[in-house]
Amino acid sequence: MKNSLYIWDCHVLFAAWEETSAMHSLYAASILISVERPARLFLPNEPAIEFTGVFIPPNQMYREMAKQTHVLNLNIDPDSLLFERIAGSLNAGIQVFDSNKIPNLSEIVKKAMSEDTTDAEAFIILQNLVNTIFGSILPYKESKALDNRVMTVVNHLHSLAHIPHPQEIKLGHLAKLVNLSEDRFRHLFKETLFISVRKYLLNLRLKVAAKNMHRCSNLTEAAHIAGFSDSAHFSRTFRTTYGHRPSVVFRKSKRTRIRSIDESLTGI
Incomplete structure (x- = not known):
């Protein structure tokens, strides 16, 4: 089964087997999910963070190393309507969470990696993950609407x-x-x-x-x-x-x- 990269105007969803990136800084907020085993997050001049799920605010320099595990990486641009769901959590900085609390996570990865998945279904996966993480797992905090x-x-x-x-x-x-x-x-x-x-x-x-x-x-x-x-x-x-x-x-x-x-x- 191939890795799958979905690119919208204001969102990215990447479903893959393993992922290693160089140090970089995104304009988007990122949600990184490691499915079968913990991955590692590296920040400049800080100890590595082990995670199964982590939220990273925009403009944070980091790199990811996920070995022998499937990953789901979400990028949500600040000019996206979905960003309003997570904007209230920005002041808390990087937040680690337990991805095992996401229902049917293994099935979600398989669906995201399937070539039969439609564009609309891929967006539903993205949207449901954001809504589940910020509400059921991490506390949802209201924020003002985009100007x-x-x-x-x-x-x-x-x-x-x-x-x-x-x-x-x-x-x-x-x-x-x-x-x-x-x-x-x-x-x-x-x-x-x-x-x-x-x-x-x-x-x-x-x-x-x-x-x-x-x-x-x-x-x-x-x-x-x-x-x-x-x-x-x-x-x-x-x-x-x-x-x-x-x-x-x-x-x-x-x-x-x-x-x-x-x-x-x-x-x-």
Whole structure:
């Protein structure tokens, strides 16, 4: 049974046998689940953490080592509606939990790794895991809803056929879309999504490349999709963000089934 990688606009679900990543920092919040035996989480200058389940807030540098076990890794972007379920827990930092408390976990992994699983079913798996972990296992804490003005700009950026290079973007133009001053918009954006506008654009371009890379003939083509002038710079940035070289993630098709999902077509 192949590893399965599902990529939406604001979510990622990875179901696999074993996983080892390099040190990296995601814009998304992460939920790492190890099924048959504990895995290890490594943080900079700290002892390793053994876990069967762990929640990691956005922008935390870490690497994962899971051997002889199936894993389920979830990435939830701060501009996702699902993020509202976990946003109230951010102040608690990294939280370890017992994945054995997730009902039918082994069956969930099998379903996620099955090639017969539909896009809608994959999202239900993702959604149910988030709701189970933050409510039944970890305490659910209410948080304020995403600011509508920031989400208006986010939706505008997602709708663009060409995602602008971070250096090309005019913050004043985006601020005018929601009737804010440039300075107020800059602070509100970072306060809401924990990242600057320019870094958000960089992550958005990387996500676009990730969703299309398995269709590309080489890394140079993928780099151009992401707006990088050369594949070496693209590979370094991708590895720093996702913990893997793009060639490893997207060229090992014998081991990993990659599914890029258009959320507008799945009713999400």
